[in-house]
Amino acid sequence: MLEPTAAQIRDEKIYRKLGLTDAEYQQVVEKLGRLPNYVEAGIFGVLWSEHCSYKSSKAHLRKFPTTGPQVLQGPGENAGVVDIGDGLAVAFKMESHNHPSAVEPYQGAATGVGGILRDIFTMGARPIAFLDSLRFGSLEDGRTRYLFEQVVAGIGGYGNCVGIPTVGGEVQFSPTYRGNPLVNAMCVGLLKRDEMVTGTATGVGNPVFVVGARTGRDGIHGATFASAEDPHEKERSAVQVGDPFLGKLLMEACLELIASGAVVGIQDMGAAGLTSSSAEMASRAGGGIEMNLDDVPVRESGMTPYEMMLSESQERMLVVLERGREEVAFEIFRRFGLEVANVGRVTDDGRLRLFFRGEVVADMPVAALVDEAPVYERPIADWKPPVPQFVPTTLAISEAWMQLLAHPSVADKTWVHRQYDTSVRASTVLGPGHDAALVKVPGVNKAVAMATDGNSRYVYLNPRRGGQIAVAEAVRNLAVVGAKPLAITNCLNFGNPEKPEIMRQLSDAIEGMAEACEALGTPVVSGNVSLYNETRGVDIQPTPVVGAIGVMDGIEHRVPSAPKSVLEPTELWVLGREDDSLSGTLYGELVCGGPAGDAPYVNLAQEARLHQLLQQVAGARLVAAAHDVSEGGIAITLTEICIASGIGAEVEVADGADAHGWLFSEAQGRVLVAVTSANADALARLAATFNVPARKMGELTGETLCVKLQGALLVELPLNELVATYEGAIPSFFVAEQLTATH
Amino acid sequence: MKWAVIVFPGSNCDEDAAFAIREVTGDEAHLIWHDARDLSDFDAIVLPGGFSYGDYLRSGAIARFSPVVEAVKREAQKGKLVLGICNGFQVLTESHLLPGALLRNDNLQFRCEMTELVVENNQSPFTADYAIGERIRIPIAHGEGRFVADDTTLAKLQADRRVAFTYHANPNGSVQNIAGILNLQGNVLGLMPHPERAVMEWMDSVDGRRMFLSMHRYMKEARALVGANGSANS
Structure with a gap:
């Protein structure tokens, strides 16, 4: 094929096919002082693409705090680098591979993993872990099952073979991602501080x-x-x-x-x-x-x-x-x-x-x-989500509980992570299933903590608060396991930036994230923006995904998400401000058929104190377990603790709280801890010094989950039924396929 | 004692195995690139896990042509201990140091999880520190770990008590739940689970330690025996 001449590129507007607008082409001509030939026009086309130039987001990304004494390398390099002490540093970054994964899910996901891996070792860092943040449509849909299966296989196919453990991440399912799944891969590497x-x-x-x-x-x-x-x-x-x-x-x-x-x-x-x-x-x-x-x-x-x-x-x-x-x-x-x-x-x-x-x-x-490269201050217009304002409590508590537990976003993800090699490199201290993963640093008693998070429903309902929550939750997960949070990376997955309301989502979410980064002392050191996540003109819910990194000195201080075994009387305490609002919850989504209300409560000052407290609690080895309250509320957090430790619980709704709301609220800044009765007083005293509310809500006991309201039994669910629902939900979508595959 | 951990292009559990050996036995562990032709300097050889040559064609099928495999065969013939873990087990069957083959898991997925193994033979240099019938917790991480062999081979394996470990709950469809087997002389063990990932308190199991300890003790006793008989090391 003969390549078009410079004049043809201009006259036949071939530059449009190369990704340049008319105005951009004019700029190229001015900068060169002549017409670009085909190679040059192609090179400008890719380098000035949204993907490479960040032209729509650059102006907003400047709001992120990017500095701190721990930061050795901020944004602009192949990866960010933070100091973890002892002459060591951690390089990390997250990147999206959404568009390729929508078309060719196995290779799209595999090359996403391979690409982020290279970004890390490029810094001179030895990669030590992967995390993956995945979003899919509903599993009832056949194509979604295909995408989900192939993306998971692709991540495993690449990560397992290169011998880097996949230790964490999350998977969420929402109809918003039906035509546009999200595949965000994060890699973490270790290097000597002066060898970057x-x-x-x-x-x-x-x-x-x-x-x-x-x-x-x-x-x-x-x-x-x-x-x-x-x-x-x-x-x-x-x-x-x-x-x-x-x-x-x-x-x-x-x-x-x-x-x-x-x-x-x-x-x-x-x-x-x-x-x-x-x-x-x-x-x-x-x-x-x-x-x-x-x-x-x-x-x-x-x-x-x-x-x-x-x-x-x-x-x-x-x-x-x-x-x-x-x-x-x-x-x-x-x-x-x-x-x-x-x-x-x-x-x-x-x-x-x-x-x-x-x-x-x-x-x-x-x-x-x-x-x-061009930087666009794209027009911004108001964004008002078209959603119901209030969440009615029309579902019976036990019914809502079981439905939430069976929701694939909440249900057990063993089906996913057992396809990943989670323990190669023999350094995984806490793997999938805990609030954050902990990977040991060879040769010293130190571990790197890592977690990803990002709930699009909150950002859709209230981009700024949703952005705050994305950071708060990811960073909180580090503190929950007892680590000291250091910095974050992110993937900003949004819709079409040429729509002014999408730019509002992007701009506000970044603002909220920046506020949370400031408040929690975790600057942004690397990141990636993925725009045009839309299908036939319909944009995905805005989904900023945050990857947070922390350090733990002395791995004996780690706090698992559930006690391994319960040998002495163990109490359950809730740390943080209690809440009974159903606004923005998954419960609300079940009842209303979509997001409803506003994003849940978050308070960054309280959040920062809670994180401080959690690190102190871990350092003093006061608790047997700690688990963040997130999607599905206290009901789900409690269920997960009980399932993982194989024991029931008896808990009491907070005084004056609405029972539905108390069980299913997704208000931020709350953590459930399991503490032996012997340590409970010390925990309460420590919480008071950090000005963090703490209440004994019950204890681990028996073979059922009992919730009481002012002493009267409100609901009782047998543990074995909860286990069956929780563990069976995702595999149930694949039973038929497996049978056909093996026979 | 001096251990060689063989590194094929694509091996990825070599460092883990070397770490476990040093940590558990205090011995020297050397990483040996696959083009080595002489292993006579070493007391034991470990073929580690990973994806040698990307597992292209078939797991272990290309690695068997590496120069080092001939050296492994020579040392195995001399009675030195050879431990093949996961991909190492696949290389051992492909090289015919062990019988049978390892095919794709029956669930058609990669599986990484903690498994319970039943110790079927504690008379070998690798398993002496375990009790017969004991259940130990060792993780697996493989996509092609379904052990198969023809009926004659299986009967022979059973008759010679060469099944070292079976799975308590079969994760991959292996025939007779077989997780690891020995050669006829008992100095070559191949197993799919990863003992090197179960050697520290924080790894969720320490049951792999005793495999390395058994091997270490066996080598020490063998050396003492040679010394006592006054014969030089060949």
Whole structure:
């Protein structure tokens, strides 16, 4: 195929197909001082795409606090890095792979995991854990079951093979995600504090290498077509295919190369492949890069410069080495059987210049490509969710309880996480099923705590408060297990930014998140924005997902979500302000058929005190277990504690509270703890010093769950029935399929 | 004692195995790249878990052609201990150091969970520290762990008491609930569960420790015996 000429691109408006608007094309022409050729127009198209440039969100992202004494690397690099003491640091980031996963769920999810993995080891960090935040439609829907099954298999397929444990995350189900599932993958890595490397191309004359897999024709324009009108038709060929075996070898080779000290800068070729990695590395260094595309190892003959620059073939990295130390790289990559090719060099003229067959095929200012990419202050209009204001209590308590327990968002997720290797690397102290995961740091008595969270219903009802809750809940989960929260990463999954009310959701949610980050002392050190999450014009509920990181010194202080065994009298206490509002709850969604009311209560000052208290409680080893009150309310939190410890409970509704509301409220800032009677007084005293309300609500006992209202029995549910409902809910959707598969 | 932990391209439990060996026995554990051709320096060999060569073609099917496998066979013939865990077990069956084969789990899914194993034989160098019939808790993490063998092989395995462990609740459809088997001489053990992930209090089980301890003690006694007889190490 003959490539269109520069004039044709202008006259036939071919640039539109490359992702540029008319106005953007004009800007490109001005910046170049001439018409861009096909390669150049394609490169501008991907780098100025929403995915690479954050043009709609950039202005708002500036609201996030990004600094703190613990922050070693904030946003703008391949991953954020925080100090965890003892000369050690943690690199982490979360990234979305929503659009590819909607089309090709196995590969979409697998390459999401592979991509975030490379972002982490690129910093010189040894990856130690994955977490995945997933959102799907309703499991009654056949296509949703297919997407769910394949996404889980894809995550396992990549993560298990590279030998990094998947230790946590969450899965939620809501009709809002039917045509647009969310797949957000987070990776956490460990490094020595003074051995961090970055994606910077410095040192004029230093050689530039492409290492790892060969470049093929897969995934061309994956970054641009995220907003196609009918993504299902258009994106199929833009989905990349992952090779975890190659990913594992590449990780080992790169970590060895970085350890050799020969690396000046290194970057993953993720979205927009060779284009974004070279332009971004040059931009960070304020310099330029020159590449000879004849030297790029390709998978097939006849590839054009356009295809090479825009390919999103997986498992490739761009590396700048110190001149004269090339032999180190050759030795390492040869040993692992990987490609290594010197494709160019670092320059100081601030240009990205590409040669092919002796000719200059592209020559553009790096600043125009990256730093001067357009930033849009898109119009913002009011957002008023079309929902009922009040939640009627029309469901009987026992009925609501069982329905909530069977809701796939609440029900047992063993079906998911037993498909993930959760214990490889032999360092998982707390894995899936606890409020936060804890992964031990080798050689010291220290663990990294990690959790993800994000409830779209709250953000939909009230973006600002919902944003606050997303951060508060993720960070609270760290404190619940006894860790000290340090920082967060996030994935902002929103609808179409060209709609003013969606921009309101985005802007307000970011504001709320920023407020919570300030209040809780957890700055944002990395993140990702995924816009255009819509199906046939209908946007998903706004879903900011937060990944929080903390540290625990002395793993003997860890607090599990339920006591392993109950050998002495154990009381249940609720820490935090009690509440009986059904606003914004999952109960409300069941009764009203959709979100209802406002987002639940949250108070950031109280939240911060609660987190302090929880760390003290853990440090003093006062409690046998602690579990956050979240979706489904106290009823569900209590049930989960009882199921995990194999014992019933007897509890009393708070004085003067409405029983429905008290059981099912999702007000934030509440944690249930199991404490032996011997320690209960000490717990109450400690809570008082932090000015956190604490009440004994009952005890762990018997084989049923009993709720009393002013001493009278309100509801009693047998534990074995609760177990059957909780554990059976998700597998029940797959029973028929399994039978057909095995016979 | 000196242990070799073999690293194939794609192995990912090599560090875990080395950690367990050092932590539990205090012995030296060396990571040995798959192109090694001589293992005569080592007292024991561990083929760790992972996805050697990406499990492409069939788990363990490509790794068996690695140069190191010939060396493993030579040392096994000399009577040295060889422990194959998970992917290591698959490599051992593919290399015919152990009979049978490991196929895709009957549930067609990867399974990672704590399992209860029943100790069927405590007369081997790997299991001497366990009691016969004892139930131990060791986690599994595999997609292709369904042990199969023909009836003659199974009968022979049973007759020779070469089934080392069975699952209390079968997680993958293995024939006769088999989780781990020994070779005829008793110096090669392959098992799907991961004993190296059950060696510390915080790992939720410490039942894997005794496997490494049994091996350590056996090697020490064997060495003492050789010393007492005055014969040089071959």
